[in-house]
Amino acid sequence: MYRKIKLIVAVVLILIITGVVYYRYYFVFGDGTKAGTMNYFVYKGVVFKTYEGRLIQSGIRTPTQGAIQSNEFMFSVTDKKVADILNKNAGAYLELHYKEYFHTLPWRGMSEYVVDSVMSIRPVNPAQP
Numbered sequence: 001m002y003r004k005i006k007l008i009v010a011v012v013l014i015l016i017i018t019g020v021v022y023y024r025y026y027f028v029f030g031d032g033t034k035a036g037t038m039n040y041f042v043y044k045g046v047v048f049k050t051y052e053g054r055l056i057q058s059g060i061r062t063p064t065q066g067a068i069q070s071n072e073f074m075f076s077v078t079d080k081k082v083a084d085i086l087n088k089n090a091g092a093y094l095e096l097h098y099k100e101y102f103h104t105l106p107w108r109g110m111s112e113y114v115v116d117s118v119m120s121i122r123p124v125n126p127a128q129p
Helices: 002-025 080-088
Strands: 028-044 050-061 068-077 093-101 113-122
Touching: 028 080, 050 080, 050 113, 068 080, 080 113
Parallel strands: 068 113
Antiparallel strands: 028 050, 028 093, 050 068, 093 113
């Protein structure tokens, strides 16, 4: 009798732990699109090498003195094909599709936002002096 109860409790605990781990690390909380100029894109890490990038979105007017505030989007990339496209287009205006997770995993990158595709690429024309 006690063996059966212990087995049921163990199975229930394993299912609960599995559900919590899935929810915290693998459940896609949201997905969407961000657009802006890619500031940098690097491949870094000590144990787990990951692709990390920063997208600078268009400025937003603030209520004080009409200043423009930069809006940065930090992201990670897990797909090598997407990373190659981004690496070749540093400084371009990009539209990126991403998935948002609740927490990071070392092999997935340092950001909760993981870019899974590049929707469009437009070159940025530098200002003429």
